[in-house]
Amino acid sequence: MILIVDDEPHVRRLLAAILSRGGYDVAEACDARSAMPLVARAEAVLLDLGLPDRDGMELLSDIRRVSAAPVLVVSAREAAAEKVAALDLGADDYVTKPFDGDELLARLRAALRRRGAEPARAVTAGDVVIDTERRSVTKAGAEVHLTRKEYGLLAMLAAHPGRIVTHAQLLTVIWGPAHVADIAYLRVAARALRVKLEDDPARPVLIRNEPGIGYRLVV
Amino acid sequence: MILIVDDEPHVRRLLAAILSRGGYDVAEACDARSAMPLVARAEAVLLDLGLPDRDGMELLSDIRRVSAAPVLVVSAREAAAEKVAALDLGADDYVTKPFDGDELLARLRAALRRRGAEPARAVTAGDVVIDTERRSVTKAGAEVHLTRKEYGLLAMLAAHPGRIVTHAQLLTVIWGPAHVADIAYLRVAARALRVKLEDDPARPVLIRNEPGIGYRLVV
DNA sequence: CACCCGCGTAAAAATGTCGTAAAGTTCATT
DNA sequence: AATGAACTTTACGACATTTTTACGCGGGTG
Numbered sequence: 467m468i469l470i471v472d473d474e475p476h477v478r479r480l481l482a483a484i485l486s487r488g489g490y491d492v493a494e495a496c497d498a499r500s501a502m503p504l505v506a507r508a509e510a511v512l513l514d515l516g517l518p519d520r521d522g523m524e525l526l527s528d529i530r531r532v533s534a535a536p537v538l539v540v541s542a543r544e545a546a547a548e549k550v551a552a553l554d555l556g557a558d559d560y561v562t563k564p565f566d567g568d569e570l571l572a573r574l575r576a577a578l579r580r581r582g583a584e585p586a587r588a589v590t591a592g593d594v595v596i597d598t599e600r601r602s603v604t605k606a607g608a609e610v611h612l613t614r615k616e617y618g619l620l621a622m623l624a625a626h627p628g629r630i631v632t633h634a635q636l637l638t639v640i641w642g643p644a645h646v647a648d649i650a651y652l653r654v655a656a657r658a659l660r661v662k663l664e665d666d667p668a669r670p671v672l673i674r675n676e677p678g679i680g681y682r683l684v685v
Numbered sequence: 686m687i688l689i690v691d692d693e694p695h696v697r698r699l700l701a702a703i704l705s706r707g708g709y710d711v712a713e714a715c716d717a718r719s720a721m722p723l724v725a726r727a728e729a730v731l732l733d734l735g736l737p738d739r740d741g742m743e744l745l746s747d748i749r750r751v752s753a754a755p756v757l758v759v760s761a762r763e764a765a766a767e768k769v770a771a772l773d774l775g776a777d778d779y780v781t782k783p784f785d786g787d788e789l790l791a792r793l794r795a796a797l798r799r800r801g802a803e804p805a806r807a808v809t810a811g812d813v814v815i816d817t818e819r820r821s822v823t824k825a826g827a828e829v830h831l832t833r834k835e836y837g838l839l840a841m842l843a844a845h846p847g848r849i850v851t852h853a854q855l856l857t858v859i860w861g862p863a864h865v866a867d868i869a870y871l872r873v874a875a876r877a878l879r880v881k882l883e884d885d886p887a888r889p890v891l892i893r894n895e896p897g898i899g900y901r902l903v904v
Numbered sequence: 905c906a907c908c909c910g911c912g913t914a915a916a917a918a919t920g921t922c923g924t925a926a927a928g929t930t931c932a933t934t
Numbered sequence: 935a936a937t938g939a940a941c942t943t944t945a946c947g948a949c950a951t952t953t954t955t956a957c958g959c960g961g962g963t964g
Contacts, residue, residue, distance in 0.1 A: 546785040553791040558799065559778065560792075566765035572772040573779075580777070580799055601849050601895070613951060614897045649910090651953075657912065668912085677910065832940055868921090869943070876923065887923085896921060896950065907963080918953065929942065934935100 467491045468574070469508035471501045471525070472540070473518050477563075481512055481540070484567040488574070498525045505533050510578060515541045515552065523555060530556035536577035540565065589624040591672050591685045594663050596624045603663075610662050615640060619655045620663075623673065623683035632680035656681060686710040687793070688727035690720045690744070691759070692737050696782075700731055700759070703786040707793070717744045718861050724748050725841055725858050726817070729755045729797060734762060734771065739862075742774060747862070749775035751841070751854050755796035759784065808843040810891050810904050813882050815843045822882075829881050834859060838874045839882075842892065842902035851899040875900060 468490045470481045475496075482492045493508065495501035498520035505511065511529060515522030522541075529537055536558040541548065549560045558577045561570060588597040593606045598621055603610045612620065618640040622631055637646050645651065656675070660667040674682050687709045689700045694715075701711045712727065714720035717739035724730065730748060734741030741758075748756055755777040760767065768779045777796045780789055807816045812825045817840055822829045831839065837859040841850055856865050864870065875894070879886040893901050 546788045549785075549788045550791040553788075553795045558795060566768075569765045569768045569772075572769040576772045576777060600847060601898075615952070648953090650955090653910095653912065654953080657914095660912095675911070834941070867942090870941085872921095872923065873942080876925095879923095894922070905964105909962090910960100912959080913957085914955105916953105916955080918951105920949105920951070922947105922949080924946090924948100925944105927942105927944080929940100931940085932938095934937080 467493055467508055469501065469504050469511045470494045471496075471498075471511060471517070472514040473497060473516065474514075477514065477540075481570075484570060485512075485574075487567070488571040490574075498528075501525065502528065502532075505529050505535075508533065508535050510536045510538065510574060512538050512540050512574075513557075515539060515543060515548070523551060526552060526555045526557060534581070536574075536581055538570075538573060538577060540570075589627055589683075589685070591624070591627070591683055594672060596620060598624065605663055612662065613658070615651075615655045616659050616662070619652070619681075620659055620683075623681060627683055627685045630676050630680050630682045634680075636680065652681075686712050686727055688720065688723050688730045689713045690715075690717075690730060690736070691733040692716060692735065693733075696733065700789075703789060704731075704793075706786070707790040709793075717747075718863065720744065721747065721858050721861055722837070724752050724754075725837065725844060727752070727754050729757065729793060731757050731759050731793075732776075734758060734760045734767070742770060745771060745774045745776060747857060751850075751858050752844070753800070755793075755800055757789075757793060757796060759789075808846055808902075808904070810843075810846070810902050813891060815839060817843065824882055831881065832877070834870075834874045835878050835881070838871070838900075839878055839902075842900060846902055846904040849895050849899050849901045853899075855899065871900075 468485050470478055470492060472478050472481065473496050478494050478496070482494060485492045493504050495504055497517055513522060513526060517525065526537060526539070537556065539552045539557045539560045540563065541560065542563045544562050552560055559573050561573060588595050595604045601617065603612055603617070603620065619636060622636055622639055633649050633652060634646050636652055637648060641648065641651055656673060660670050660673055664670050664672055672684060674684055676682055687704050689697055689711060691697045691700065692715050697713050697715070701713060704711050712723050714723055716736050732741060732745060736744065745756060756775065757778045757780060758771045758776045759780050759782065761782045763781050771779055778792050780792060807814055814823045820836065822831055822836070822839065838855060841855055841858055852868050852871060853865050855871055856867060860867065860870055875892060879889050879892055883889050883891055891903060893903055895901060
């Protein structure tokens with residue numbers, strides 16, 4: 467949820483329209499008093515400095531005290547001193563009116579990306595852990611060395627845990643579009659993976675075959 | 686150290702003056718080729734998009750690939766589409782010329798503040814300590830002398846401890862984009878590092894090779 | 905029942921990558 | 935001009951990986 471703090475209704479409407487076009491949920495506040503209760507739940511704040519009940523700078527440092535969410539100041543004041551003050555008080559960006567909607571969204575995305583930045587997650591299948599961020603695979607805690615093709619295959623399967631990945635998908639991505647038909651490659655690589663990861667390679671539990679379609683990693 | 690990338694000498698001088706007034710160390714580069722080797726050591730980058738040898742956007746994404754340091758784009762182009770593109774490629778801010786020195790400094794401070802004041806001073810791997818702040822490397826307490834390329838390689842690996850750094854990343858940053866294919870350089874430098882840092886250079890523990898991909902520093 | 909298909913398995917052949925040494929080159933310093 | 939350090943370039947053997955080929959099994963089909 468993105469919080470808009472501005473006293474002019476038409477600016478709020480404009481900002482709200484831009485944000486919802488960008489796919490965000492929006493909350494609005496017209497002054498400092500009504501804004502503070504919403505700050506805690508906001509993923510980011512768009513803040514106008516010219517508020518009726520309170521100086522915007524004070525509100526900014528109050529927000530910073532409560533929340534680490536990005537704050538983008540949206541203001542009509544262009545003076546560099548204003549910008550410097552706001553930025554040093556903890557604002558993440560300072561946009562002057564009139565502003566471009568797409569630019570505002572891009573600046574918001576940039577601010578959120580910096581805060582968030584946690585896309586990497588490890589996939590677990592049985593006692594096997596696949597960490598695509600570090601490109602490491604462990605079985606029962608012990609690191610397992612995989613070749614490029616082996617890892618490529620496992621990573622593709624881990625990208626869609628529990629779902630079938632077709633022969634064609636695997637081959638085009640790992641071996642390139644020219645080898646869509648070389649299913650033999652796939653079988654050799656799958657075998658190598660099973661030997662390294664399965665307790666009983668002859669009776670695979672993790673890397674299952676779906677006859678005529680592809681493979682799947684069970685989780 | 687803050688890196689300035691701009692082809693116009695007078696702009697570089699201006700930026701350098703502003704930065705040193707703000708108390709920062711400065712390094713300058715006039716094109717993409719000379720910039721890449723400096724990126725690894727930069728705490729932040731001021732980047733002009735209009736470079737002679739390469740599209741600024743490309744350089745931006747290359748920088749993002751090897752470094753998490755803040756990038757502030759400083760450009761004469763005011764089009765919103767430019768800003769959106771740069772911000773979505775990983776730029777932290779976009780400042781249009783002509784710019785105000787104090788505002789630029791404030792934006793730089795904001796960007797550096799967000800990056801979490803201090804990003805890992807010294808990296809330890811076994812009995813080897815890499816202090817990128819002082820550019821010093823010690824093994825079992827004793828200082829080890831490294832050449833520029835050796836240190837560059839080690840610093841790149843230490844910037845992402847435990848993770849694989851690809852051949853291409855290492856080569857573009859240390860030797861420049863023109864040598865992405867000269868993997869032989871890499872092997873020679875890796876060998877030299879191993880001789881100086883590993884207990885048994887023939888059986889490396891610290892500087893591991895990931896066949897066909899790159900190298901990694903184990904911690 | 906004999907056949908075919910897709911699969912797993914094995915192993916040989918081809919290719920690619922790495923480590924290593926050493927010779928040649930550049931460059932700053934003296 | 936001589937020196938030495940750092941860097942570039944080349945060559946080759948050892949080893950790892952990938953590709954290619956061959957064969958046996960088992961389940962469904964005619």
